[in-house]
Amino acid sequence: MARTNVLAPSAELREELRRRGGASAQRCFQCATCSAVCNLAPDGQPFPRRQMLMAQLGLIESLAADPAVWLCHNCNDCTVRCPRDARPGDILQAVRSIVIERLAMPHWFGSIVAHARSTWPLLIGLPLAFWVVLLGVTGHLTMPARVANYGQVVPHVLIYAVFIPVSLWVLCAAWMSGVRFWHLLGSAGPPRRGSFIGATFSTLGEIASHRRFALCEAAHPRRWGHFFLMWGFIGAAVTSGLLVIALYGFHMEMPLPLDHPFKILGNLSAVFLLTGGTMLSFQRIRGGDATGQTTAFDSFFLGVVVLVAVSGALVEIGRFFFSGEVAGWLYIMHLTGILTLFVTFPYSKFAHMVYRTEAMIHQKMTEEG
């Protein structure tokens, strides 16, 4: 938190929050019902009452350095119970999107993703165009009559040639933003004392089990949606890694038979992704106070996730049921979705993976006793 004696209240943040679905902060009259009902708020540092005040006064610098913004899991227990309909859940959600944009490296890319409401065709169209051009240039745009092996559509070497550099770049960008955030967190509040390793392991354990998410009351069903989605992603990532080893280490023949352990893991991941994606999409479509406001920033990320999961599933069955043309283009769409997801990772809602984890580690390290 900025330690200035004169805090100049500013109305600038209000417009920014309004644009991001947080128009209601001004209704808050600081009764602290929200902090009282929040099951996630640590006893010594309750939230989101204080964060609502900072939002009202436009103190974005303070908010950007506040771990509470990320310790919030958007359960919306506060929004459901708020007597003034000030919707703290929406405000913190909007603040998070501001923080993601502010910490983005490079900043201009963060702004593009932050404006997903108007830029989404670009964010999906450009990766699609990239694949089409790449395949055209390398002479792979003619589809076989029947796809026996997707290597026929896009050679594996092209995939790795694209995704390995992209992953490295994205990890690098996320790393830089993460480091900035880690310093910000450390700049205010109580000093960190505990062990970083211990706090990290304990945090990862919590994330794996979704123990904190389970404390949500209003948004309880979201816990399972998120749980399936997260484990689906981890499963898919592990499968991808294993496939690289299988391809280049053991020169296995693709596609793998359906009873191969790698295949089973991949398919299980797909089922998890589809289940989680469906549950979360259903929640968003149903809306209501327990879900909170759905902005383009939320829909864009969830949309891409669903695109990847659904196109992935269709690609798998396409090999058996669809013509080569259809299956081939589905595969290109699938790769497009993955590319969008990768490229926007540090700038979209996906980035919560980094910031929330950091905030949880920070909290554990600063906790008393």
Add this chain to the structure above:
Amino acid sequence: MERIGVFLCSGCGIGEALDLEAVKRIAEELGATCTIHPCLCSEEGVAALCSVLDDGTNDSLVIAACSPRSQCRVFSFDAEKTTVERVGLREQVVWSHPAGDEDTQAMAEDLVRMSIARMGEEKLPVRLEEEIADPVLVVGGGLTGMEAALAAAGMGHPVFLIESSDHLGGALSGLPEVLPVAPPYDRPHQSMIPALIEQVEKNDRIRVLLSTKISSIKGQPGQFEMDVEGPAGAEHLLAGAIVQATGAHPYDVSKVVGLGYGSLPDVITAAELDAMLASGRLARPSDGQTPKHVAFVQCAGSRNSDHLPYCSGECCATTMRQVLTLGRDFPGTEASVLYRDIRTPGQLEHLYQAAQEQPGAFFIRATVRSIEGSGDGRMSVALEQTLLPELTSIEADLVVLATGMVPNSADGEAIRMLHDAQNRVEHGESDVQKEEAQKIVDELRAHEGTEILNLEYRQGPDLPVLAYSFPDSHYICFPYETRRTGIYAAGAVRAPMDPAQAMEDAWGAALKAVQCIEAAKRGEAVHPRSGDIGVPEFFLQRCTQCKRCTEECPFGTLNEDEKGTPELNPLRCRHCGICMGACPERIISFPDYSVTAVSAMIKAIEVPEEDEEKPRILGLLCENDAYPALDAAAQLGKNWNPWVRIIPVRCLGSVNVVWIADALSRGIDGVILIGCKHGDDYQCHYIRGSELATTRLENVQETLDRLALESERIRIVELAHDEFSRIPTILDEFAETIDELGPNPYKGF
């Protein structure tokens, strides 16, 4: 009364629980006729009551049935022809004590004996018939005064509307917009003042007297005679009732050190901002620049024990109105509201919510420590107790102080004390006396010349004030009713309030004024004993001019002649009997409530011999709160000690200490008085009655100690109406104490 008819009702289980034949024998032994009826409140029962009155068998009735608080309409008779005494056998005997028990029976018999004895001492009241003036005098031509004038005129009464300034409109004059008075309550409301002025001026029944002061008011409700002094000279007016709507003025905030008002040109009051907004030009007084950031300081001097200890309940809403007007008329101007708590009562909450949504408005909870110039032409407002520790000050171009309301009242009692002291300074007997009087004069000098009504009342020329100089009576139970019968306070002079409340108040007070005039025409008490016709009689041959009655009457009913003999103004009287309780010579009595009547009741109680080990306790209960509470306890099936004999009294203030002497000398073992709460949040219907009783009882207890009689035999208890579940415990505990003390040594003498 001579021909007493006792009617015992055997309905509602009374007949099964008591031996009514035995009660009947007692009544007949005492010379009354007695009838047992199965259901007195039925048509046949009432017909039986009427027939004995009509045929002259009886001139007064003792109805021993249910509580006097039930079936009031059924058992109501012409008060000028018949006196009625109700004995609450059902609640106070049968429902609260075991059926068929010897003690229960004794209780019922005693209660009937007591009522017969009382009836023997009662007389028929005579209805006052006086010439009553119809007009209502409204003092103050602001929102409340004009609204009250229109209300009274609308009810057909002529109105004199007196205003000391040269125009109508009061505190809201010149404001284009005021706080909302109608749905949706979320924006400023166009001022209603111009339209009201037009209506008042057009109304044939209302006579407006501008630039006019009241030189004197004498008389009583229905007969107020006023001398007023206006531009056209002196005038003599007659009115039946008075509404005082003199409003309030903002607290002088320059007294609050640290806020910079008076020393920093850009610190202004809410009223000054209103003038600015009305002119359409928002400019800093120092340099004429348009301020970009305006800070509103709430509770400027309010809720502060050194200044105004109370919340005016209106200043926050006014700030909301100003924030909304600023946002609408001067877009881009930012406003910070520095508040301790936002208090926008009632519908004004909508205005608060609207102001919160204003794009440039900030609500910052803080206590303002000081305001200082920050050198660059701006001001720095130092904050304490904010909700963010790092928020210790804010900068502003203009600071607006939200000031509270101070009533435009005059403290009648203080003015009288001042005049008395001035008199003693001039004509005092000794130097010591003169010195003491001078101290009082110095202390009260601020009240010199503050008179508004100039009443020719012995207790002072203006309404007595309560806390913080607001001249109200009891603000929840009896709004508008001041301590001067026929004079009603309305609007911000009564309590701090917003325009919507003031308009409602105006109607309330106008209705009270009209009610008072109508009651005076019928010769009846107006409130709280509405409809009662018996006024007190003074046997002045025996008066010693001790002035206790004229001093202690809470309503200033009694004036004095030069010697100090009381002069009764019967239409000012509320029939509480506090004068009767005060009089050491016992020369004051009501036809149907007197020292002798209650003494007779006490003497009618059969006191068992010492060896019977059945003590007797006299309970004197205030009929407004304690007596109904006892009924409520009985209705809930509570039991209490059967040694207690209850006499309801109009007010504990009407209890004459001779009753206690009577009781103790009769061998009664203890006396308990239960009355209303007193103190700042008093609940006494007669304001000071229970307090006076407490003081008088303390004196009696001292006397008892001197006589070697335990002062514990007398107890006074405060009880609110809703504390009915406590009352059996109070009686039982007192009975235990009496039992421990042993029998009254005077028993049997």
